[in-house]
Amino acid sequence: MNKFASIAGTVLLSMLLVACGSNPPVPDEVDSSISGAVVNPVTIDGIDDGTLIDPDSIAGRAPKERVIFFDFNKSEIRPEYLDIITQHGRYLAQNPTGRARLEGHTDERGTREYNIALGESRAKTIARMLQLQGVSSAQLRSVSYGEELPVDPAHNEAAWDKNRRVNIIYEVEAQN
Amino acid sequence: MFNTRKAKPASKVAAMLLGFVGLWLVGISSVHAVIEIEITQGGESAIPIAIVPFGWSSSGSGSPPEDVAAIVSADLQRSGNFSPLNREDLIANPISGDIPRYGSWRLAGVEFLLIGSLQKSSTDYSVEFQLFDVSQQKLLTGFNFKVTDQTLRNAAHQIADEVYEEVLGIPGAFNTQIAFVSVEGSAREKSYKLQLADADGQNPQAMLTSPRPILSPSWAPDGIRIAYVSFENRNRSAIYVQDRQQGSRKKVISKEGINGAPSWSPDGKRLAVTLSYEGNPDIYVLNVDNGQTRRITTSPAIDTEAVWADDDTLIFTSDRSGGPQLYEVSSSGGRANRITFEGNYNASATVSSDGKNIAFVHGSDVGYQIGALDRESGLFLTLTDGALDESPSFAPNGQMVIYATEKAGRETLGAVSLDGSIAQSLSLDTGGVREPAWSPFTN
Numbered sequence: 001m002n003k004f005a006s007i008a009g010t011v012l013l014s015m016l017l018v019a020c021g022s023n024p025p026v027p028d029e030v031d032s033s034i035s036g037a038v039v040n041p042v043t044i045d046g047i048d049d050g051t052l053i054d055p056d057s058i059a060g061r062a063p064k065e066r067v068i069f070f071d072f073n074k075s076e077i078r079p080e081y082l083d084i085i086t087q088h089g090r091y092l093a094q095n096p097t098g099r100a101r102l103e104g105h106t107d108e109r110g111t112r113e114y115n116i117a118l119g120e121s122r123a124k125t126i127a128r129m130l131q132l133q134g135v136s137s138a139q140l141r142s143v144s145y146g147e148e149l150p151v152d153p154a155h156n157e158a159a160w161d162k163n164r165r166v167n168i169i170y171e172v173e174a175q176n
Numbered sequence: 177m178f179n180t181r182k183a184k185p186a187s188k189v190a191a192m193l194l195g196f197v198g199l200w201l202v203g204i205s206s207v208h209a210v211i212e213i214e215i216t217q218g219g220e221s222a223i224p225i226a227i228v229p230f231g232w233s234s235s236g237s238g239s240p241p242e243d244v245a246a247i248v249s250a251d252l253q254r255s256g257n258f259s260p261l262n263r264e265d266l267i268a269n270p271i272s273g274d275i276p277r278y279g280s281w282r283l284a285g286v287e288f289l290l291i292g293s294l295q296k297s298s299t300d301y302s303v304e305f306q307l308f309d310v311s312q313q314k315l316l317t318g319f320n321f322k323v324t325d326q327t328l329r330n331a332a333h334q335i336a337d338e339v340y341e342e343v344l345g346i347p348g349a350f351n352t353q354i355a356f357v358s359v360e361g362s363a364r365e366k367s368y369k370l371q372l373a374d375a376d377g378q379n380p381q382a383m384l385t386s387p388r389p390i391l392s393p394s395w396a397p398d399g400i401r402i403a404y405v406s407f408e409n410r411n412r413s414a415i416y417v418q419d420r421q422q423g424s425r426k427k428v429i430s431k432e433g434i435n436g437a438p439s440w441s442p443d444g445k446r447l448a449v450t451l452s453y454e455g456n457p458d459i460y461v462l463n464v465d466n467g468q469t470r471r472i473t474t475s476p477a478i479d480t481e482a483v484w485a486d487d488d489t490l491i492f493t494s495d496r497s498g499g500p501q502l503y504e505v506s507s508s509g510g511r512a513n514r515i516t517f518e519g520n521y522n523a524s525a526t527v528s529s530d531g532k533n534i535a536f537v538h539g540s541d542v543g544y545q546i547g548a549l550d551r552e553s554g555l556f557l558t559l560t561d562g563a564l565d566e567s568p569s570f571a572p573n574g575q576m577v578i579y580a581t582e583k584a585g586r587e588t589l590g591a592v593s594l595d596g597s598i599a600q601s602l603s604l605d606t607g608g609v610r611e612p613a614w615s616p617f618t619n
Contacts, residue, residue: 039372039381039382039383039420039421040383040419040420040421040422040423041381041382041383041384041385041423042383042384042385042418042423042425043384043385043386044384044385044386044387044388044406044408101411108564109539109544109564110500110521110523110537110539110544110566111481111493111500111523111524111537111566111567112391112392112524112566112567112611113391113392113436113437113450113480113481113493113524114478114480114481114493114495114500114523114524116413116434116436116437116450116480117434117436117450117452117457117478117480118478120433120434120452120457121456121478141411142433143410143411143412143413144434145389145407148389148391148407149389153363154585155563155564155582155585
């Protein structure tokens, strides 16, 4: 920008001199270094999500209710979910080789990075409750996606209610 | 960067209302997705200017590859500060070398006249322009560029930058770029792209494509490196720095918990980031070369979204007082001071390059809008009227803020002037666009 400005100054001066006369203005030759946008793309692929869960494995036999919903901007557990969380806590404590990933999510309201933090806070609230029941911290992993992975992409209260959640995902043994 | 020479006296600025809602498509020649730009609100004191189609000469036959005058005209019109005369209303078509008939142009109601020529040689093009002040009957500035097919549009944007600066005394930001994240595909199979486009929405190119979320792009001051958050590893997020020209990328941090909200320091050596591996989300400063981190905040609340106000100062979001508010802290740590008090949700700050203004997401009963705060006077202004506006990012000349918004159920981008008087929207025809980040000046 500075280089450009100084070139501009020189040209401007010579132009003004020319303009004072009656000859049509002809600009000086200026070789400004204009560069276009160069982009070298990167593609990520080969991410494998699809691992079938053996119904007789720890993951396969785990309690079936695996989604906990939250109030707007809150990470406190609603009373109706205490029972479900207790079932998971008991199950993981009884199966110490079982591993669960707690995925925290929010609705789309508010900023994306703040929602990442809010989603983590929700996941960690559940992690703490599970640990109180004797689940080891090594069995649990919290990850927050914030508002990035909505269940329902609509922009209304009904969608938001579904999106404010923690998914309890049992990891398949010998995979991680 | 800021320069107020020749600031235009208000009396000289013709009070012309841009009473139109213009919609046009750009990118017809692009093989990629098309970005539509719509001016939703024009400036009320736009300066009338005549932009004459550039002369064209070529050793062979054929028409010019780009309509340079049209690109300049669209840039200046989009800024809201200029009102280019319609082509059919031009009283003459002078080109470089012609002496303007000042009296006639003055009668046509224009204050400035831009003419030029484009010449094709065997391998490249030569483009020149002259800008005249009609009432003072004098040449203000003129240039000659050597360009290629690939850089002809950049030259046109640079001409628009020159006109803008010459008339308004503020550098133009037309020859810059926007980074943004696009999302396409079904809920089951999504494609996230980190894209770069020219500031007029043209020439969008994906620099990263991933099946998993990408967020929070941040430009290094060199305009070449971009930091962002990627969820490509499903168990843990990571912050990457990618060189857009080389296509090389480096994972700079991936701790347990959150790895988020990267923001480049003005010296291009450090990133402010949000990490939660020590318990809860706090602000850290990461040395990009050696990977060392320094913890800046230690509150038990959520601290995130740090940006640099200058080399030694960070502005970040914290809910330590209840709801999210903006705070200021030294980039070496210490006591943080709250700087927003309007309403109970203020987050995700962007700072103008002169440090005088900040824009941020302001939540209230009517939703989330972009607010701006003048640091000196303390004046607070709501700039937008969407319900879900977020991710504000200042243009490098501090005149506009680009942000993400939602329109008719679709994710689009909006841009608004700092006084809220000029607004435009950008949308992608193939999917949602979000998280815009305006590049620094790249010349």
